[in-house]
Amino acid sequence: MTLELGPDDKRMRLRYAGTCRRCGATLSSGSEAIYERATKTVRCEQCSSLTEAHSGTAGASARREHERRRDRREERIRTEHPKLGGLILALTDDPQSTRAWQQGAVGEELLAHRLGDLPEAFRVLHDRRIPGTRANIDHIAIGSHGVWVIDAKRYKGKRPTLHVTGGILRPRVESLRVDGRDRTKLVDGVRSQVARVKTAIADDAVPVHGALCFIDADWPLIGGSFTIDDVLVTWPRNLIKRMTEDSTTPIDTDTIHARLARAFPTA
Incomplete structure (x- = not known):
């Protein structure tokens, strides 16, 4: 608006x-x-003059990367096989490394749609570039009671779980597993983004939360959501519920929104 x-x-x-x-x-x-x-x-x-257009387009940078890789593959195949290039492309799929970018873009778009259910008082920034790096932040949501840094992941049909080792005699170690595979690096990525957002806000009174939101994952009927290293691992509906819980002193939403929009340009 x-x-x-x-x-x-x-x-x-x-x-x-x-x-x-x-x-x-x-x-x-x-x-x-x-x-x-x-x-x-x-x-x-x-x-x-800040408008919704400055909020960014969810999944835009991921879609551009997917298209760039797809077009580069097509050009290479047609160059190497002038006569059969079209047939080869029709009968083969893009490699998983290329399809993953499209899947990521869809995940960001789906979550952006769900974030539209947030109260009007929220301000949401999508697909924001982290200056000085090649990385981006999928979503930053600013509400009257804090800021949420959200990384969207679309692991269709797969189950995120909290894996714990150690205990009484050994140090407790927590890790994120998705269908049994260690994906703790995803948590580390969100923590890094949270740290950058805190630095940009430069106000310790403003709470900044991190979340990994899995789209279309295989969540159990009871429970499922958990926190690891201060990062919430959950699904869209539960994320929105947590984001709208009033638990801290209200903040100046417009000021923080404008500050973060400047610090993290559209990707």
Whole structure:
């Protein structure tokens, strides 16, 4: 939605330098900004024109990577086999490493659709690039009681479980297993993303939670969801339930949203 001027807002050219209330950007004297009479503060033009388009498109970068790999394979086969290239492509599938990107894009899109069930007060950013790396964050949801960093995974028909070793005589070690295979690196990835989001917010009073959300997984009828290294492992419906539980002091949603949109551009 567009952040329109409210009844207590006034567009003006600043006589003195200031700081945007929402994103913390420095505003030089002479620049145009919005003065909020109610709070006696200013906000920058970018925050005032922030729209849903800046939220990003779920799965966009994964789809581009899938298309890039698919097109490169097609070009290679047609070059190597000028006469039979079309037939080879028709009779063979893309390798799993290529199909995985399409599967990932679908997972992000499905979760984005489910996140649309969140209350209107939430702000959600999709497919955000982590500057200085080739990685991205699937979804960042900002609610009045905290921020959620969400990694979507589509492991259709497979069951995520918490595997524990050790105990009384040995150190307790927890790992994430999906159909028996160790996938703990997925948890480590979310923890790294959470750390980057906390750094971008730069406010210890704002809770930041991490979640691995498995789409179309084989969850048991009772239980199933668990937490490992402070990362929630769950499914969409349960994730939304947890996200809407009020348990902390309310935060300034618009300010945090604008700050994170600047820190993590669309991928």
